[in-house]
Amino acid sequence: MPLTLLAEQALNGLQLGLMLFLLAAGLTLVFGIMDMINLAHGTLYMIGAYLAATVAEASGSFVAAIAAAVVGTAVIGMALELTVLRPLYRRSHLHQVLATFALILIANELVRIIWGAQPIALNMPAALSGPVELAPGLRYPAYRLVVIGVGLAAALLLYVVVVHTRVGMWLRAGASDREMASAMGVNTAWLFTAAFGAGAALCAVAGALLGPLLAVQVGMGENILILAFVVIVIGGIGSVRGALVGALLVGILDTVGRTALPALFRALASPEVASEAGPALASMLIYVLMAGVLCFRPRGLFPARG
């Protein structure tokens, strides 16, 4: 494999990882830090993308689209937290699973009713739509570089807030012992609503940013959500650092698997076997990774620390 290709594939791995992190970031906040199992996280991601697409269509401005998506999704998120999730904090995780699963079903139908079953378009700003020359012979989509940048920024921001600010400490405290946290003078109810809104906003960023690369359609959240969960669990629930590392691991491993494995099998096994086993193994690689990690580190790579 020529060097430029190697470099490009490395970038692709990194980029896929950060794509996943964009979604995992919000999930780390809500699921990791606040300790709520929110299956509807992918739904917020979908809503973000749809809002962005709609506004972009209307205004023609990508920036406006992102802004609108962020605000809109955050509001929707907080509304959900107030109406549906708040009553469930005192109950077991199972209730959150059921409630948020219901939200997925409802949201998907509503989106279909409002926007129709056909996927809708969300295009990247013309300025970024082309590739840029990173090194001689290495052209890389400008837009994906933006994704990389935003992903890293989100990681940094989240890390600082969660680990180094009082609000972050209150969140973690409230997650482990709500009652005691409020006895210490923290208004946990509103803190959590706000944090959930922030999580939703991060979803919107992911949705709006990935929209131009991925189909904006009903159910777009579900599959990528699973990957986001995988990322977080590999990294260690509640750890921002872990989530980032997990995301990069998954991104790179998946890329390597998809490119190298089939070739490898073709070299080793009969084409029959190869064409079958190669893709199969490539598809399950990240799950093998997760199972492996949990087998030896049952609480992820970075057991809960900021």
Place this chain on the structure above:
Amino acid sequence: ADKIKVGFMSTLSGPGAALGVDIRDGFELVAKGEGGKLGGLTADISIADDQQSPDTGRQVVERFTKRDRVDVITGMVFSNVLLPVMPAILASGTVYISPNTGPEDYAAEKCDPNFFVVSWQNEDTASAMGQVMNDRSLKNVYLIAPNYPGGRETLNGFKRTYKGAIAGEVYTRLGQLDYAAEIATLRAARPDAVFFFLPGGMGTNFIKQYVSAGAQQDARLYTPGYSADEDTIKSVGEPMVGILNTAQWAHDLDNPANRKFVADFQKAYGRLPTMYAQQGYDAAQLIAAAVRDTGGRIEDKAAFRQALHAARFDSPRGRFRFNTNNYPIQDYYLREVVKDGAGRITNKTIGKVYTDYADPFAARCKMK
């Protein structure tokens, strides 16, 4: 009979829903046009969602055959739903009319008098594209499809006619999101052209990413019509321009039936019809025609099947008839996605690939 009961089961939820919805809209358009009748008989159409799951599909089929006791079933989009439930349908002696997938099995040995396909055999459009590549003397083509039977079928169809060399053949994960890695490898292989078959969201993702990587200049994209139809165009937008695809129909075909269909469809639903819509439309037309020809005496199954096989109706696609295996014999066209005068991005017919094309499996079908 005083009315005809139609069980319409399609994928109306989940990522595949767009296709099912188009088929349904096309189908209902005919009944609407006749004021709720098909071929003069009141049409009692019960619509159900298979959620793209054979399990659910099986459940619905049980309801259609055992409870509603429908005369005709139609609507399924995906072969992974159709193949598992088909035995149950045929066992119940109910007629099935496929408005989309046309699997190999039922085209060959397992062909059945109760099984009709108004769309195409799964390999047809791909074979047509192989022909196109030969005509354009493209010598080095790169192939991409998802790792599932449908994907392999399509690539086989392509290879059946394509004569040149194959730069690479990649099978990706079903429902894959990111194709950056595949695209990079692909470009390193320096092919003349890329033939891809990635239905639904996968196609959207691939095209968006392929174009943003600036690869369109190096190797142009070729695909079966259903990966480059109005729905995909709607979801991808600008980047679609320049993609070549083959289909049995195009919305700009110049014949009266088609002009009527496209006009009516746009009037009813405010969007351009897709192949799926046209296929659903013809499924309904086929039923209507058969009802009409039997004078509404559909309880005479044999006669009804006869009438269906005769298929006396004007298809928007132009010339259409059934082969001995109840799969179509029809023409195939080459379409290109262009930005038309009105600045609207859409498919434009730029040539005919096949005339009266029949799938290669009919020979293995015993029916006469």
Place this chain on the structure above:
Amino acid sequence: MASTLHIGLRPLPTLVLVASLVLLPVVLTAVDQPFYIVLASRVLIYALIASSLNLLIGYGGMVSLGHACFVGAGAYTTAVLVHAGIGSAWLAWPAAALAGAVLAAMIGAVSLRTRGVYFIMITLAFAQMAYYVVVSLRALGGDDGLVLPRRTGYGFGLDPHADMTFYYAVLGVVVLLMAGLRRLLNAPLGRALQAIRDNDVRMEAIGFPVFRIQLAGFVIAGATAGLGGGLLADLNQQVSPSLLHWTQSGTLMVMVILGGAGRFLGGVLGAAVLLLAQELFSDVTTHTALGIGLVLLAVVLFAPAGLAGLWRQVAR
């Protein structure tokens, strides 16, 4: 003595329930609605599968998001056996259960080293692997799955393709296993499982082999789910990867929570309500999911203990 844990068996209601289940097909045939016999069989099978998951989630505190892969194992085992010409239910169904058990033993042995959400995710991981294996193996029909030319037979000149016969076969199996499950939960092992859910560290500290007990529970649940899968394969006369898809595991979990995790009839109620609701809604609208979603939301908000709990609230 006062016990919150012992699952009593009130003879009269039980008798009524079983009796009505026995009479159901007779009635349905009388009114010429064979379709609902098939539906009832499906409900029964899912009731069994959901109950096996309830044993894990509700009683064992092992929240598994990979249960569908045991169902799949059983289903594919049956399908493969039928294709191999082994058409007797007396062989195929036990084999299905065995397949489920073996798979559960392997997955459990690894997964049970983790706790809580990590357990949820690792079980999911294994289920996904199973899914991709099945999708990719052409021998198993890949994405198209396998079609069973005929159902497995019971001998005694019974025709498994007669909806009623099949229904009774299923009913027999389900009633038997539910009885066994109740017995198990009241027995020392069942108690131990529930105590581990409550406080696993303490259980180890008073001398229980926690890991082995949980594994036992996991395997029992896997076997039951496998058997359920076998029945499902027979019912549909077809198996496909969608049986193993993670959304399937999710749906099973939803059934359990909906019905009431940790309530003996929770799984049964959940399966029945969810399937019947689906049937009902899909009959009147194509926006089925919307209706289902609203129902689930209502239950979780207003019936914290699930339908089985609601049952009690109303009873009082």
Place this chain on the structure above:
Amino acid sequence: MSAVLEVDGLSAGYGTGRVLFGVGLHIEAGEAATLLGRNGMGKTTTVRCIAGLLRPVEGTIRLAGEPVGQRGADWIGRAGLGLVPEGRRIFPNLTMRENLVAFAANRRAAADPWTLERVLDLFPPLAPRLGNLGSQLSGGEQQMLAIGRALLTNPVLLILDEATEGLAPLPREAIWRALQRLRATGLAVLAIDKHVDRLAAIAARHTILDRGRVAWTGSSAELTADRSLWERYLGL
């Protein structure tokens, strides 16, 4: 002299079961009071009500004159209640330093406000453990941390529910001494502890709970004088 805490006719319980029946309790500024009684008599339940962690069935609670009424626990906390809860309840997923500083406040701009340094002076064993997660602390370290956490909020009323449980003799003594000093600064204290004799030396007023009712109230002198109380209500 102003009352920091006034509890009147307090009744409360869990679910349907009643636990408290008309409990009354008054604490003046800078006063140290105790709540005594056997296990299960309702001491902690009383505290939970005062801290707003349990809704009373009836009765009124006033904090520094303000009726607490339907206020949330967080308001009460900010209003100057420093709680050292039964069973420590430090935050396991925060480091010791975070546990201390996250809720620190200098509400009353006190003459000598509590700071991290002062807390570490009070409990030298904590210093080397500042980086440990709460879950990685010994029982006693957790207990000291819980006290330090409450002090750092610079409360007007400090409630100690079995705050010396699991403490070695030396730190226990340190706390008694600290309490004595604190009272000089006008901090009011409500203490629940098994070391009644030590409390008698520090606190002025004592209340004994028996099955959710106030069985006796009086001064240290009266308490120490009347041994029958000890046998009847404290089992000594």
Place this chain on the structure above:
Amino acid sequence: MTAPPGLQVDGLRKRFGGVSALDDASLAVKPGELHALIGPNGAGKTTLIQLVSGAERADAGRIVLDGAVIDGLPMHRRVALGLARSFQISSVFPAFTVLENVALAIQARSRARCAVWRPVAGQAALFEPARRVLDVVGLGARSDIAAGALSHGERRRLEIGLTVATGARLLLLDEPLAGLGPDESARVVALLRTFKGQAGILLVEHDMDAVFQLADRISVLVHGRVIASGVPQAIRAHPEVRRAYLGESTA
């Protein structure tokens, strides 16, 4: 080698990251002896119990019970060999009634502890002994309420009850008196006294009155090291112990 009966702990080490919780700690508990382990907060007492009971693995050192090395064994096997521990922070089964809590501990040593057929309810063999234990720890009147609804002190007593009910020959008790009111303390002290001779006890406790009443021997742990070990009088007089732990109060 033939170690004497009872519990033998040699050179235990345990590090947590930078912290050295146990650093070459050794002690021996003779059968039937009540051996108190005292020391400042954070000295490593609970850690030692964690290691001996098998909840955590030691970095180095050896644990011998009645001559058999038990280092490698999982916790439940050690319990089966007659070594049970109590928790400093109560650890009970909140969803079970108080009686069922103790019955579990009895079940743990019954042969049919994992039987799958005979219902537990109404197995007198489990519940009769359980009631006796509850009477001893003074929870007889509370036997039918959920353990989660117990007050702190009541839960502490259930904690002891659970440990006792395992019928172990060697008990590791981590601050059993903490959180108990005066009379309850007295009751538990009396209970422990009855065990003398029957079962060996390693008692971790900060209540010096109780310790000096009960202990046959006392070991003092400071910074993970046993700095002194001997009869109560000796320990009480030991200057270093006074400085590091007792202070002048209990002179």
